[in-house]
Amino acid sequence: MDVGYHNKSFESSFESVDTAGKVITCKAAVAWGPGQPLVIEDVQVAPPHKMEVRVKILFTSICHTDLSAWKGENEAQRAYPRILGHEAAGIVESVGEGVEDMKKGDHVIPIFQGQCGNCICCRNEKTNLCQRFGVNPLKSVMVNDGKPRFSTKDGNPIFHFLNTSTFSEYTVLDSACAVKIDSEAPLEKMSLLSCGVSTGVGAAWNVANVQPGSSVAIFGLGAVGLAVAEGARVRGASKIIGVDINPSKFSKGKAVGITEFINPKDLEVPVNERIGAMTDGGVDYSFECAGNLEVLRQAFLSTHMGWGLTVLLGIHPSPMLLPLHPMELFNGRQIVGSVFGGFKGKTQLPEFAKQCMCGTLKLDEFITHELPFDKINEAFQLLVDGKSLRCLLHL
Numbered sequence: 449m450d451v452g453y454h455n456k457s458f459e460s461s462f463e464s465v466d467t468a469g470k471v472i473t474c475k476a477a478v479a480w481g482p483g484q485p486l487v488i489e490d491v492q493v494a495p496p497h498k499m500e501v502r503v504k505i506l507f508t509s510i511c512h513t514d515l516s517a518w519k520g521e522n523e524a525q526r527a528y529p530r531i532l533g534h535e536a537a538g539i540v541e542s543v544g545e546g547v548e549d550m551k552k553g554d555h556v557i558p559i560f561q562g563q564c565g566n567c568i569c570c571r572n573e574k575t576n577l578c579q580r581f582g583v584n585p586l587k588s589v590m591v592n593d594g595k596p597r598f599s600t601k602d603g604n605p606i607f608h609f610l611n612t613s614t615f616s617e618y619t620v621l622d623s624a625c626a627v628k629i630d631s632e633a634p635l636e637k638m639s640l641l642s643c644g645v646s647t648g649v650g651a652a653w654n655v656a657n658v659q660p661g662s663s664v665a666i667f668g669l670g671a672v673g674l675a676v677a678e679g680a681r682v683r684g685a686s687k688i689i690g691v692d693i694n695p696s697k698f699s700k701g702k703a704v705g706i707t708e709f710i711n712p713k714d715l716e717v718p719v720n721e722r723i724g725a726m727t728d729g730g731v732d733y734s735f736e737c738a739g740n741l742e743v744l745r746q747a748f749l750s751t752h753m754g755w756g757l758t759v760l761l762g763i764h765p766s767p768m769l770l771p772l773h774p775m776e777l778f779n780g781r782q783i784v785g786s787v788f789g790g791f792k793g794k795t796q797l798p799e800f801a802k803q804c805m806c807g808t809l810k811l812d813e814f815i816t817h818e819l820p821f822d823k824i825n826e827a828f829q830l831l832v833d834g835k836s837l838r839c840l841l842h843l
């Protein structure tokens with residue numbers, strides 16, 4: 449992968465065209481209904497309003513959350529036509545009034561979990577949530593005026609997704625949802641920081657605070673679960689158990705520090721019993737990265753009584769409640785949810801990007817496929833079939 453080439457070749461052609469203040473017509477992959485193949489078509493992208501930025505997306509990939517939204521797993525999320533996608537990297541094309549921390553040509557990562565910097569959550573060190581630009585799967589328009597910036601050729605609205613909508617050559621983001629990163633950083637790999645890698649590594653570092661010599665169990669070995677493993681490996685965990693029903697994930701897991709594997713289908717006892725036997729009563733930390741309630745219960749029971757901590761990362765689309773009896777919490781096991789790995793995106797991601805550039809984390813392992821943008825439906829299929837971690841789409 450020639451990481452420097454794309455950045456430079458794009459920048460030279462980008463400098464000469466001035467599109468600021470104009471509507472841009474470009475290609476986007478539009479979702480017209482649940483489970484229907486995305487349609488690559490011309491869309492119109494309006495200029496950014498106050499405190500918004502318009503970004504030329506260079507690379508994007510597909511996360512399981514896009515897959516769930518594409519399938520329409522949660523009926524309440526269905527707003528069509530819609531531009532999905534939330535894991536990407538790109539270059540600022542123009543900025544709206546009042547944006548001072550970014551300018552044309554800056555390299556940026558979109559973040560679905562924004563950081564306005566002013567709300568009561570943004571001002572509290574204990575959380576990375578933001579009251580204005582948090583994750584809201586129902587939100588499909590911009591905050592400024594309640595309208596989308598995308599439209600069809602005929603001027604009909606096309607809706608946004610997760611504050612980002614990256615399956616488009618150009619997108620408009622609230623400036624709270626775009627992070628400026630070092631212009632030397634390879635944008636291909638930086639796109640991983642937009643969701644999967646930050647979500648997983650951050651859960652291990654910021655949320656669980658995995659300690660050297662500790663034991664970890666990870667349920668679901670997609671990009672998110674493997675990023676947890678990578679984060680735990682860097683923190684010096686001595687036992688990292690990977691659990692997945694797809695054994696093809698195991699070879700990749702070895703590269704990011706997983707020390708033992710369990711395929712629940714091969715067991716005659718519940719997974720938590722096996723893990724308890726392997727760890728003298730249970731792991732210190734478990735992570736649910738599959739988006740399955742039964743798996744969440746197994747993850748909870750796999751930790752050690754007294755101090756075990758379960759971190760929930762998977763998205764559970766159906767309106768179900770936690771599969772726990774309240775009395776079970778008297779056994780001293782804790783459970784906590786983690787959004788975007790606990791990172792405050794605008795203030796903490798630039799430093800995390802630098803750590804990644806220094807080679808602290810093995811990002812190469814996560815990009816298993818690369819395709820041109822117009823092959824996006826093939827990329828969806830790779831994830832559906834469990835064949836890819838991340839398929840990087842080149843726009």
Ligand code: APR
Pocket residue numbers: 510511512513516644647667668669670671672673691692693694697712737738739740743761762763764831834836837
């Ligand atoms: N037990 C163990 N593993 C399972 C199970 C199960 N019952 N069901 C699914 N898995 C595994 C899949 O085989 C797959 O390897 O979980 C993994 C999920 O990986 P991906 O589909 O690649 O998803 P990813 O993008 O990593 O996201 C994982 O985090 O952000 C959320 O919405 C996202 O819920 C999803 C989760």
Ligand code: ZN
Pocket residue numbers: 511512513514534535643644
């Ligand atoms: Zn994601």
Ligand code: ZN
Pocket residue numbers: 563564565566567568569570577578579580581
């Ligand atoms: Zn805020």
